[in-house]
Amino acid sequence: MTEQARVTLEVAAGIARLTFDHPRRMNAITGAMWRALPGLLDQVADDPAIRVLLLQGAGERAFCTGNDISEFEAIRADAAQSAAYNAWQRDVAARMAALEKPAIAAIHGHCLGAGLELALQCDLRFASPEARMGVPAVRLGLPYRLEDIAKLVDVIGLAQTRLMVLTGRSFAGAELERMGLVTALLPDRAAMLDAAEEAAAEIAAAAPLALRAAKAALFEIARRDAPPDLARAQALADACYDSRDYAEGRAARREARPPRFTGR
Structure with missing residues (x-):
């Protein structure tokens, strides 16, 4: 059976849990997933019962590894196609930026490229020891857009952004806290999920x-x-x-x- 790449949204007790569900590709975001995200984020924004958004990845290996490059030959092979593709991403980024409800990222495993962009737009980021965060664009021959570099600069400063973007390195463990990429690094995945859920519940109980x-x-x-x-x-x-x-x-x-x- 072919695995379906999707983004799911579940709501309970004031918390909207948005899950990147594409484990075979380490939760990489397909074009269809990008097109689905604006409607889901609008649902979060418009539902008064939702107090907080929690982003997470399905499976054991990744939060989100960014764009699904296996599709690029078909839908992002040149500048014209990339402009349309980038418009999908900018639409999602604009909705995340305009969201008047707090957002939390629960990060386990790889969090790369566009996945990192989405995590950086969250107010809080909790990570497990297996979390690895990076921007591999230069290793793929891709530009990392100005607005996405700006998100990194806002969070970790210009010097650390230069290191991450120009080398394409991924960072893990204590470096994530040192660089300011995460709010807290927890001892294991279960503790990370507990911390994210606890923060979400606290926010959901607030005014x-x-x-x-x-x-x-x-x-x-x-x-x-x-x-x-x-x-x-x-x-x-x-x-x-x-x-x-x-x-x-x-x-x-x-x-x-x-x-x-x-x-x-």
């Missing part, structure tokens, strides 16, 4: 409007295409002060009980 305001502020601070939109960030912060959730948070603190936030 959605406060999370939205925080995400907007982080987006405006990091944006490169325009000056920070301070008015937008302030408007979303002000909405928190006028919300029922803020009143609920104060009441819960007075009454020494967990808050019940509704996003209103």
Whole structure:
């Protein structure tokens, strides 16, 4: 039976789990998977029951090894085809950047190229000792696009980005923490998944409007295409002060009980 390459989305307890499911190719992203991702991310953005997004890879070997190069002869063989292919990727990147809900990457095994790009767009990244992160584009004769290099620079700085991009090396273990590529390196895969799930559950229990305001502020601070939109960030912060959730948070603190936030 031929393995189906797909991206799945499961939602439970406020957490949307998006899984790259193509184990035979170490969860490499096919053209069909790229085209499916915008709709799934729109579902995450539009569903008020979803509080946080958790990205992960199926199987035991990889988070995501980037684009499925076995398709390149058919759909990315020259500049014209690459422009269309890159448009799919940019569409996904734009949706990830605009997502007003926190995102977490649970990284086990290889996390390369476009897989690394998606992980870098997450707010938190938890890794197992088997995690290996890198940008092999120069070893494939591919350019690593300016906007993707910019994501790396934002996370690990220019000097480390030069090392990663110009050599095509992958990095693992303590180097991931030293370089700032991961939020935390856990002792094994089970501990990594537990840490990612725990963080997702904590975020899912938080006030959605406060999370939205925080995400907007982080987006405006990091944006490169325009000056920070301070008015937008302030408007979303002000909405928190006028919300029922803020009143609920104060009441819960007075009454020494967990808050019940509704996003209103």
